[in-house]
Amino acid sequence: DSGVTQTPKHLITATGQRVTLRCSPRSGDLSVYWYQQSLDQGLQFLIQYYNGEERAKGNILERFSAQQFPDLHSELNLSSLELGDSALYFCASSPRGQGADGYTFGSGTRLTVV
Amino acid sequence: DQQVKQNSPSLSVQEGRISILNCDYTNSMFDYFLWYKKYPAEGPTFLISISSIKDKNEDGRFTVFLNKSAKHLSLHIVPSQPGDSAVYFCAASAYQANNLFFGTGTRLTVIP
Numbered sequence: 589d590s591g592v593t594q595t596p597k598h599l600i601t602a603t604g605q606r607v608t609l610r611c612s613p614r615s616g617d618l619s620v621y622w623y624q625q626s627l628d629q630g631l632q633f634l635i636q637y638y639n640g641e642e643r644a645k646g647n648i649l650e651r652f653s654a655q656q657f658p659d660l661h662s663e664l665n666l667s668s669l670e671l672g673d674s675a676l677y678f679c680a681s682s683p684r685g686q687g688a689d690g691y692t693f694g695s696g697t698r699l700t701v702v
Numbered sequence: 703d704q705q706v707k708q709n710s711p712s713l714s715v716q717e718g719r720i721s722i723l724n725c726d727y728t729n730s731m732f733d734y735f736l737w738y739k740k741y742p743a744e745g746p747t748f749l750i751s752i753s754s755i756k757d758k759n760e761d762g763r764f765t766v767f768l769n770k771s772a773k774h775l776s777l778h779i780v781p782s783q784p785g786d787s788a789v790y791f792c793a794a795s796a797y798q799a800n801n802l803f804f805g806t807g808t809r810l811t812v813i814p
Contacts, residue, residue, distance in 0.1 A: 590745060590747070592745070594745075621801060623804075629806060630704070630706075630708075630791065630804045630805050630806035630807060631746070631791065631804035632804075633801050633802075633803070633804075636800050636801055638800075643800050644800040644801050646801065678745055678746070680745075685800060686795070686798060686799070686800065687734065687793075687795030687796070687799050687800060687801050687802040688734040688795045688797075688798075688799075690736055690748050690751065691746075691748070691802065692748075693738075693745030693746045693747070694745050695743065695744050695745045696744075696745055
């Protein structure tokens with residue numbers, strides 16, 4: 589157990605629907621990152637939060653949004669889902685929000701859009 | 703634009719031999735590099751890192767080499783074990799940058 593908890597582990601939904609992925613960071617970590625891994629692709633950075641505030645944005649679609657709550661857990665909301673959104677979504681956390689700290693990853697949520 | 707590249711999607715090695723995984727980067731601002739290992743149905747886990755002030759870092763069977771002039775790093779695993787079979791991701795970060803840039807991964811298979 590890495591200490592980063594992601595729920596649900598698997599999600600199957602239809603096109604056009606909206607889903608919410610949840611992440612609880614490792615105890616003491618203030619920063620949360622969301623990454624998407626599509627088939628045969630690397631880990632694509634979506635967005636980072638640090639202590640409740642958005643800190644960096646990557647290739648996140650406008651249909652996607654995220655937030656970090658006062659208890660530091662984070663949610664990634666995906667709406668108007670398309671087949672191409674099927675992917676593994678990873679959450680990671682780090683103590684200070686700097687890349688060189690290294691991340692602790694959760695085990696991911698596998699989203700399948702049908 | 704992929705700033706961190708792992709050009710070999712897969713690698714097969716006999717148990718006991720050396721595994722060499724390669725990674726290239728394009729951003730000269732990167733100064734910290736990490737390798738992560740990922741097993742199926744699990745998230746990536748940190749393996750080893752290297753700062754740009756070094757050209758080599760060793761941790762047990764794992765050694766990372768950095769060639770800044772070539773913008774190239776490699777991970778050596780000696781001796782390779784079946785339990786090393788996994789996907790290996792190279793990642794890079796710039797000084798005080800917020801996030802890591804990951805490569806596409808190399809699937810290592812160690813054959814018993």
